[in-house]
Amino acid sequence: MSLDDDLRDAVQQRLTERLERAAQRRDKRAQQLSELSERRQHGLRARHAAKLNRAAGAPPQDTGQGHA
16 A cells, blocks of 8 residues: 555544544434423423413322422
8 A cells, every 4th residue: 555545544534433423423412302302392291281270270280290
């Protein structure tokens, strides 16, 4: 192999590693956003149910969230 080939291979390897790390960060962020969305939807459903119960005059229900 020539020096040019070695240099080209080294650059290609660094680029491949950098792209893999970027993909891992992107996947991790997508997972975090998905989990956040699930928690948000759960909270919104609980809030909506509590609002409907208040409007109907029903006693409040324990949502199991442990707020004191």
